[in-house]
Structures are given as structure tokens and as C-alpha cells.
């Protein structure tokens with residue numbers, strides 16, 4: 361008996377509140393019937409899950425306007441290119457505005473916060489996806505130059521981890537959506553160096569896989585428009601605009 365897929369599963373770099381979820385929602389709006397967005401914990405797993413048909417599509421970050429290619433994605437593209445099983449069927453982009461999110465320091469009558477500046481002295485550890493450090497370099501050098509940095513698999517994973525910190529001494533660099541989703545206070549917003557900071561995402565699926573619902577507004581991949589490294593655009597490699 362052949363089992364028909366009644367619901368299309370679309371993986372994105374989770375948990376909820378990531379920039380990749382914003383890209384996934386752009387491509388598969390929330391009200392769309394027959395599609396379910398599934399948070400997946402890291403980039404290699406997003407590729408594996410498509411390759412095994414555990415999800416039919418994955419959305420992965422590939423490049424940022426400030427600091428270039430997302431290396432784990434490039435590594436996976438190179439790894440998968442030999443098998444010819446997966447293709448990239450479109451691209452999209454999201455404007456990326458980061459905030460610093462954590463627990464606000466208790467305010468006392470004697471120590472009210474000044475109007476715009478919050479005191480970050482209680483923040484001992486910063487967490488985020490590696491791409492975000494260099495997108496927020498100026499702010500971090502000025503406001504938190506000596507704070508310990510810990511890497512997370514995504515910006516929203518960093519927000520989730522900070523939400524579990526009962527001492528309130530860590531902070532995440534993430535979207536405002538992630539801060540809200542995981543119950544954090546926004547300690548500073550728009551902390552990225554470039555106000556036009558933007559990240560590009562690609563849509564991955566199996567070359568011969570069944571896709572019930574096509575992504576909305578995805579830019580098709582062509583040699584002239586693609587954001588991908590040229591050596592990955594050669595025929596018979598992973599990429600295909602068809």
C-alpha cells in the first residue's frame with residue numbers, strides 16, 4: 361500500500377522565534393492549508409531530514425549581507441552535492457534586526473534606570489548563533505566588551521537557553537519575536553551595525569520528491585541571480601533551478 365502524504369512538513373532552524381522561522385513563514389504563510397512548519401535543531405539535521413523524507417522541504421540560512429556565507433550550510437551543500445539527491449528550489453531574504461534579550465535588573469527607588477540606558481553589569485554570559493557576533497560588533501565592543509560568549513545553534517535557541525537561566529545573568533542576541541516567545545525582557549534593540557542587515561535563505565527539497573504546496577514568492581535560482589558560490593552552481597551538482 362502506498363501511503364499518500366496529506367500534510368507537507370517544512371523544516372526550519374528552530375526553536376520558534378528564529379529568523380529562519382520568519383523566512384519559512386514568508387514562504388509558507390501561517391494560514392496555508394496542508395503545510396506544517398517543524399522546528400529542527402541544527403543545519404546538518406535540516407539536510408538529513410529532507411534526505412530521509414522526514415520533512416519534504418527545509419529552509420536554511422545561507423548568506424548574510426554583513427558577514428557572508430553560513431559555513432555549516434556551505435559544508436552541507438558540498439557534502440550532499442555528490443549524491444545529486446537534493447536540490448535548491450528557491451531563495452528568500454529577511455531583514456535582520458537583533459536585540460539584546462535577558463532579564464532586566466531589579467530596579468529600586470535608589471537605582472532607577474536612566475531613560476534610555478540600561479545597566480548591563482549583571483550580564484555575565486552572552487549567547488547567540490555565531491553569525492550574530494559580527495553583525496553586532498560595534499554594540500558589543502561598546503556595551504559588553506569583556507562578557508563571556510557562548511555559541512548556540514540558532515539565535516532563538518540562545519533565547520530559549522537564557523529563559524532557563526534562573527540567576528538572570530545571561531543574555532541572548534536574537535529577534536524581538538524570540539525574546540517575546542521565550543519570555544525575555546528586551547534590554548536593547550536594533551543592535552546590529554548595519555540598519556540594512558539582511559540574511560538570505562534557501563529552500564531545499566528532494567530532486568524527485570513530491571511537493572504538495574509550493575513556496576510563495578521564492579526567487580528561483582539562476583546562475584545570474586544566485587547568491588551561491590560559483591563552484592556549487594556547476595551542472596550535476598546539488599543545485600538546480602528547475
Ligand SMILES: O=C(O)C(=O)Cc1ccccc1
Pocket residue numbers: 373377378379380381421424456489491492513514515516559
Ligand atoms: O535563524 C536564526 O535565528 C539563526 O540563528 C540563523 C541566523 C543567524 C543570524 C542572522 C540570521 C539568521
